[in-house]
Amino acid sequence: AESRAINFGAGPCALPHSVLEEASKSLLNFNGTGIGIAEISHRSKEFGQVISEFESLIREQLQVPSTHVVLFSQGGGTGQFSSIVLNLLARHRLLYPSLSPEERYLDYVVTGSWSKSAADEAKRLGGGNVKVVVDSRESSKDGKSFDNIPTHDKYEFSKNPAVVYYCENETVQGVQFDVDPSSSTSFPYHLLPKDDPDLTSPLIPLVADYSSSFMSRPIPRLADHAVIFAGAQKNIGPAGLTVMIVRKDCIVDVDAAAKLGAAPVPKILSYKTLYDGKNVPNTPATISLYISKLVLQDMKEKGGLQYFGELSKIKAKKVYDALKRGEDKGGVFEGKIKEGNGRSLMNVVFGINGEGAEARFLEGAERRGLKGLKGHRSVGGIRVSLYNALSEKDADTLVQYMDEFVEAEQ
């Protein structure tokens, strides 16, 4: 254990130590079967148990209502960028068969690189009119950065759209929606019919990318979402597994929609295939599922989402406070997202001023066993990811280093 670094990587990222110990035993012999977890059949009784427990843990902790199902796939968040468009355009076709593609709107709220990628994929796939209902770069300080969550008056939704899409936490820029319903940036609260009379359909196709905030705190208005998706590789497990929480009206017969002119949907991207196949229509990511299940069990034992939600606030506050001290002392640090603009609890992103200072910061961190701090290549700087497996003590260790660094740079 002593030789392990503190991994602040954005994903894949740190996982709980006890889970890794148990998983390493299971690599040789899973659950007394004499077969390792990487080798056992996904259709075995023992593995079936893993899947059903994993599902129950998600349902229980997030309080998923009976209107929604939990599905898994292997395509990552990126796979969902495509799946969402195809499945929800098929749904729209079945609801409104005679509209032309120009009359089918897919509304995207763009607040960072990931929601932009999702909107770009929707444009690439065609079949509808992709409308960027808000682009946060327009309300940014410099006119070109994703550095804020626009206030509600900025969103312009279409009437009966096929998709209303947002990314709850933008991992690259470190901007996240607020969960406080009284806040002007608490997006899902804003999206209910009473808030927007133009959204007349009783079942809004509200889609949320929760890749980097899934299971870090409760999901507000979960029941009002059509699809919530997340890659496992941040808070809950190794890469290779994607979790979707899908409202049942979004599990549609894509072949029937294709007969009416919708795009054919590759079988493995269709929610109906996953649903009908009880999440094993083909071979799932067995190790990822298994380890993710262990992580969720561990979370439950530690106090569940309530506990981790509070812990996230504490860790983020400590790091943002250290960042502020560095800003105040000679501008050594420079936070990219200002307080009140949707600063993420999961990814703290900042720059370091001064010739060669960023490299010095990273080198010093490396020497102390603090890893994964380099910002995303598209924005540079430093990114501190504070997913569930990072303890308050881990955050303290980083904060101490940040303070020492600021002193040394004076």
Ligand code: PMP
């Ligand atoms: N959305 C968000 C918010 C992400 O952080 C990521 C990956 N880091 C993705 C989507 C893409 O996910 P994947 O790599 O699983 O395709």
